[in-house]
Amino acid sequence: MIFDVHAHIEAPIYDRDKNVVIKRAQDAHVIKILNIGWNVESSIKCIKDKTSNLLPAVGIHPSEINTSLEDIKKIEELSDAAFAIGEIGLDYYHKDFDKDLQEKFFEKQIEIALNKQKPVIIHSRKAEARCIEITATYHSLKGIYHSFTGEKHLIKRILDQGFYISFNGMIFKSTNTAELVQYVPINKLLVETDAPYLTPPPQKGRNEPAYIVHTFKRIASIKKIDIDHLKEIVFKNSTSLLNA
Numbered sequence: 549m550i551f552d553v554h555a556h557i558e559a560p561i562y563d564r565d566k567n568v569v570i571k572r573a574q575d576a577h578v579i580k581i582l583n584i585g586w587n588v589e590s591s592i593k594c595i596k597d598k599t600s601n602l603l604p605a606v607g608i609h610p611s612e613i614n615t616s617l618e619d620i621k622k623i624e625e626l627s628d629a630a631f632a633i634g635e636i637g638l639d640y641y642h643k644d645f646d647k648d649l650q651e652k653f654f655e656k657q658i659e660i661a662l663n664k665q666k667p668v669i670i671h672s673r674k675a676e677a678r679c680i681e682i683t684a685t686y687h688s689l690k691g692i693y694h695s696f697t698g699e700k701h702l703i704k705r706i707l708d709q710g711f712y713i714s715f716n717g718m719i720f721k722s723t724n725t726a727e728l729v730q731y732v733p734i735n736k737l738l739v740e741t742d743a744p745y746l747t748p749p750p751q752k753g754r755n756e757p758a759y760i761v762h763t764f765k766r767i768a769s770i771k772k773i774d775i776d777h778l779k780e781i782v783f784k785n786s787t788s789l790l791n792a
Protein backbone atom coordinates (compact mmCIF):
# COMPACT_ATOMS: atom_id res chain seq x y z
CA MET A 549 0.00 0.00 0.00
CA ILE A 550 1.22 3.45 -0.91
CA PHE A 551 0.39 6.93 0.38
CA ASP A 552 1.29 9.82 -1.96
CA VAL A 553 1.71 12.61 0.60
CA HIS A 554 1.83 15.47 -1.91
CA ALA A 555 -0.21 15.83 -5.11
CA HIS A 556 -2.23 18.68 -6.59
CA ILE A 557 -5.28 16.86 -7.94
CA GLU A 558 -7.16 20.16 -8.21
CA ALA A 559 -4.65 21.49 -10.78
CA PRO A 560 -6.57 22.46 -13.94
CA ILE A 561 -4.57 19.92 -15.96
CA TYR A 562 -6.66 17.13 -14.33
CA ASP A 563 -10.03 18.80 -14.94
CA ARG A 564 -10.98 16.42 -17.70
CA ASP A 565 -9.84 13.10 -16.23
CA LYS A 566 -9.45 13.48 -12.47
CA ASN A 567 -11.36 10.28 -11.73
CA VAL A 568 -9.30 8.28 -14.21
CA VAL A 569 -6.10 9.54 -12.57
CA ILE A 570 -7.36 8.50 -9.14
CA LYS A 571 -8.42 5.09 -10.48
CA ARG A 572 -4.98 4.55 -12.05
CA ALA A 573 -3.42 5.44 -8.70
CA GLN A 574 -5.54 2.84 -6.93
CA ASP A 575 -4.63 0.23 -9.54
CA ALA A 576 -0.98 0.99 -8.70
CA HIS A 577 -1.79 0.47 -4.96
CA VAL A 578 -1.64 4.20 -4.22
CA ILE A 579 -4.63 3.96 -1.92
CA LYS A 580 -4.24 7.35 -0.26
CA ILE A 581 -3.35 10.74 -1.70
CA LEU A 582 -2.86 13.95 0.25
CA ASN A 583 -4.51 16.44 -2.10
CA ILE A 584 -2.73 19.74 -1.55
CA GLY A 585 -4.31 23.19 -1.95
CA TRP A 586 -2.18 26.17 -2.92
CA ASN A 587 -4.68 29.03 -2.49
CA VAL A 588 -8.20 29.53 -1.14
CA GLU A 589 -9.95 28.43 -4.33
CA SER A 590 -8.00 25.16 -4.72
CA SER A 591 -8.27 24.47 -0.97
CA ILE A 592 -12.06 24.70 -1.18
CA LYS A 593 -11.98 22.19 -4.05
CA CYS A 594 -9.74 19.84 -2.02
CA ILE A 595 -12.31 19.84 0.80
CA LYS A 596 -15.20 19.28 -1.63
CA ASP A 597 -13.47 16.30 -3.22
CA LYS A 598 -12.62 14.68 0.11
CA THR A 599 -13.04 10.88 0.19
CA SER A 600 -11.41 8.13 2.23
CA ASN A 601 -8.69 7.98 -0.48
CA LEU A 602 -8.33 11.65 -1.35
CA LEU A 603 -7.44 13.56 1.78
CA PRO A 604 -7.42 17.36 1.72
CA ALA A 605 -4.67 19.75 2.85
CA VAL A 606 -5.48 23.46 2.81
CA GLY A 607 -3.15 26.43 2.64
CA ILE A 608 -1.70 29.34 0.74
CA HIS A 609 1.55 28.71 -1.12
CA PRO A 610 4.18 31.49 -0.85
CA SER A 611 3.82 32.27 -4.55
CA GLU A 612 0.07 32.81 -4.08
CA ILE A 613 0.07 35.33 -1.25
CA ASN A 614 -1.64 38.66 -1.62
CA THR A 615 -1.97 41.61 0.71
CA SER A 616 -5.28 40.47 2.14
CA LEU A 617 -5.14 38.52 5.37
CA GLU A 618 -8.79 37.63 4.74
CA ASP A 619 -7.54 34.56 2.92
CA ILE A 620 -5.94 33.29 6.12
CA LYS A 621 -9.34 33.38 7.81
CA LYS A 622 -10.79 31.25 5.03
CA ILE A 623 -8.00 28.70 5.42
CA GLU A 624 -8.73 28.60 9.14
CA GLU A 625 -12.42 27.89 8.43
CA LEU A 626 -11.51 25.10 6.00
CA SER A 627 -8.88 23.59 8.27
CA ASP A 628 -11.25 21.57 10.47
CA ALA A 629 -12.01 19.23 7.58
CA ALA A 630 -8.35 19.03 6.45
CA PHE A 631 -5.63 16.54 7.36
CA ALA A 632 -2.84 19.12 7.12
CA ILE A 633 -2.11 22.80 6.56
CA GLY A 634 -0.23 23.27 3.32
CA GLU A 635 1.33 23.95 1.27
CA ILE A 636 2.87 26.86 3.08
CA GLY A 637 6.40 28.21 3.42
CA LEU A 638 8.89 30.52 1.76
CA ASP A 639 10.02 30.79 -1.84
CA TYR A 640 13.01 32.99 -2.67
CA TYR A 641 13.39 31.59 -6.18
CA HIS A 642 11.05 34.17 -7.67
CA LYS A 643 12.79 37.37 -6.69
CA ASP A 644 9.77 39.64 -7.01
CA PHE A 645 7.92 38.13 -4.03
CA ASP A 646 7.77 40.18 -0.85
CA LYS A 647 9.77 38.25 1.79
CA ASP A 648 8.17 39.92 4.81
CA LEU A 649 4.70 39.20 3.54
CA GLN A 650 5.66 35.59 2.84
CA GLU A 651 6.82 35.23 6.43
CA LYS A 652 3.62 36.72 7.76
CA PHE A 653 1.50 34.25 5.76
CA PHE A 654 3.79 31.38 6.77
CA GLU A 655 3.61 32.20 10.49
CA LYS A 656 -0.14 32.82 10.55
CA GLN A 657 -0.74 29.46 8.89
CA ILE A 658 1.65 27.70 11.29
CA GLU A 659 -0.47 29.14 14.11
CA ILE A 660 -3.62 27.67 12.56
CA ALA A 661 -1.90 24.28 12.40
CA LEU A 662 -0.88 24.50 16.05
CA ASN A 663 -4.34 25.59 17.20
CA LYS A 664 -6.03 22.82 15.24
CA GLN A 665 -3.29 20.27 16.01
CA LYS A 666 -2.62 19.49 12.36
CA PRO A 667 0.71 18.89 10.65
CA VAL A 668 2.13 21.44 8.18
CA ILE A 669 3.38 20.81 4.64
CA ILE A 670 6.37 23.08 4.07
CA HIS A 671 7.67 24.39 0.75
CA SER A 672 11.14 25.94 1.15
CA ARG A 673 12.57 26.75 -2.26
CA LYS A 674 15.91 28.61 -1.98
CA ALA A 675 14.78 29.57 1.53
CA GLU A 676 15.61 26.46 3.54
CA ALA A 677 17.71 28.13 6.24
CA ARG A 678 15.09 30.81 7.00
CA CYS A 679 12.26 28.25 7.07
CA ILE A 680 14.22 26.19 9.57
CA GLU A 681 14.80 29.26 11.78
CA ILE A 682 11.08 29.94 11.78
CA THR A 683 9.92 26.37 12.47
CA ALA A 684 12.50 26.14 15.29
CA THR A 685 10.51 28.73 17.24
CA TYR A 686 7.36 26.56 17.34
CA HIS A 687 8.19 23.62 19.56
CA SER A 688 5.15 21.40 19.22
CA LEU A 689 4.86 21.88 15.46
CA LYS A 690 4.99 18.72 13.36
CA GLY A 691 4.87 18.08 9.65
CA ILE A 692 6.72 17.55 6.41
CA TYR A 693 9.53 19.42 4.68
CA HIS A 694 8.62 18.58 1.10
CA SER A 695 10.84 18.32 -1.96
CA PHE A 696 13.93 19.20 0.04
CA THR A 697 17.11 19.72 -2.00
CA GLY A 698 19.15 21.85 0.42
CA GLU A 699 22.40 20.97 2.11
CA LYS A 700 22.95 18.03 4.43
CA HIS A 701 23.61 20.10 7.55
CA LEU A 702 20.18 21.72 7.05
CA ILE A 703 18.44 18.37 6.78
CA LYS A 704 19.98 17.41 10.11
CA ARG A 705 18.38 20.46 11.74
CA ILE A 706 14.99 19.60 10.20
CA LEU A 707 15.21 16.05 11.57
CA ASP A 708 16.29 17.40 14.97
CA GLN A 709 13.09 19.48 15.00
CA GLY A 710 11.12 16.24 14.53
CA PHE A 711 9.95 16.83 10.97
CA TYR A 712 9.59 14.26 8.23
CA ILE A 713 11.24 14.71 4.83
CA SER A 714 9.36 13.77 1.66
CA PHE A 715 11.14 12.93 -1.59
CA ASN A 716 9.78 13.06 -5.14
CA GLY A 717 10.98 13.11 -8.77
CA MET A 718 13.58 15.73 -7.84
CA ILE A 719 15.82 12.86 -6.69
CA PHE A 720 16.37 11.98 -10.35
CA LYS A 721 17.45 15.53 -11.19
CA SER A 722 19.63 16.88 -8.44
CA THR A 723 23.08 15.44 -7.85
CA ASN A 724 23.20 15.71 -4.07
CA THR A 725 19.89 13.98 -3.45
CA ALA A 726 21.26 10.42 -3.31
CA GLU A 727 23.29 11.56 -0.32
CA LEU A 728 20.22 13.19 1.25
CA VAL A 729 18.09 10.06 0.70
CA GLN A 730 20.85 8.00 2.24
CA TYR A 731 21.03 10.32 5.23
CA VAL A 732 17.32 10.48 6.19
CA PRO A 733 16.41 7.56 8.48
CA ILE A 734 13.64 5.35 7.12
CA ASN A 735 11.32 6.23 10.02
CA LYS A 736 11.45 9.93 9.04
CA LEU A 737 11.13 9.41 5.30
CA LEU A 738 8.02 9.97 3.16
CA VAL A 739 7.43 9.73 -0.59
CA GLU A 740 5.30 11.94 -2.83
CA THR A 741 4.82 12.87 -6.48
CA ASP A 742 4.11 16.64 -6.35
CA ALA A 743 1.95 15.79 -9.37
CA PRO A 744 1.38 17.28 -11.93
CA TYR A 745 5.02 18.46 -11.59
CA LEU A 746 8.38 16.64 -11.31
CA THR A 747 7.57 13.55 -13.39
CA PRO A 748 9.97 10.70 -12.50
CA PRO A 749 11.70 8.90 -15.41
CA PRO A 750 10.97 6.88 -17.45
CA GLN A 751 7.58 8.61 -17.48
CA LYS A 752 7.22 11.81 -19.48
CA GLY A 753 4.78 14.70 -19.57
CA ARG A 754 2.21 15.25 -16.84
CA ASN A 755 2.98 13.53 -13.56
CA GLU A 756 0.34 11.61 -11.58
CA PRO A 757 0.22 9.62 -8.30
CA ALA A 758 0.50 6.22 -10.04
CA TYR A 759 4.07 7.13 -11.09
CA ILE A 760 5.25 7.26 -7.47
CA VAL A 761 6.45 3.68 -7.82
CA HIS A 762 9.52 4.86 -9.80
CA THR A 763 10.58 7.09 -6.91
CA PHE A 764 10.12 4.20 -4.47
CA LYS A 765 12.36 2.00 -6.63
CA ARG A 766 15.07 4.63 -6.71
CA ILE A 767 14.97 5.21 -2.95
CA ALA A 768 15.04 1.45 -2.25
CA SER A 769 18.11 1.11 -4.47
CA ILE A 770 19.91 4.09 -2.88
CA LYS A 771 19.20 2.78 0.62
CA LYS A 772 19.78 -0.86 -0.41
CA ILE A 773 16.58 -2.07 1.21
CA ASP A 774 13.74 -4.25 0.03
CA ILE A 775 11.13 -2.13 -1.77
CA ASP A 776 8.15 -3.83 -0.09
CA HIS A 777 9.68 -3.20 3.31
CA LEU A 778 10.27 0.45 2.34
CA LYS A 779 6.65 0.84 1.20
CA GLU A 780 5.36 -0.67 4.42
CA ILE A 781 7.41 1.61 6.70
CA VAL A 782 6.68 4.74 4.64
CA PHE A 783 2.95 3.97 4.64
CA LYS A 784 3.02 3.69 8.44
CA ASN A 785 4.98 6.95 8.73
CA SER A 786 2.40 8.70 6.53
CA THR A 787 -0.72 7.47 8.32
CA SER A 788 0.68 8.16 11.77
CA LEU A 789 1.78 11.72 10.95
CA LEU A 790 -1.43 12.60 9.10
CA ASN A 791 -3.72 10.75 11.48
CA ALA A 792 -5.28 9.08 8.44
Ligand SMILES: [Zn+2]
Nearest residue numbers: 554584635742
Ligand atom coordinates in the same frame (compact mmCIF):
# COMPACT_ATOMS: atom_id res chain seq x y z
ZN1 LIG B 1 3.36 21.18 -4.25
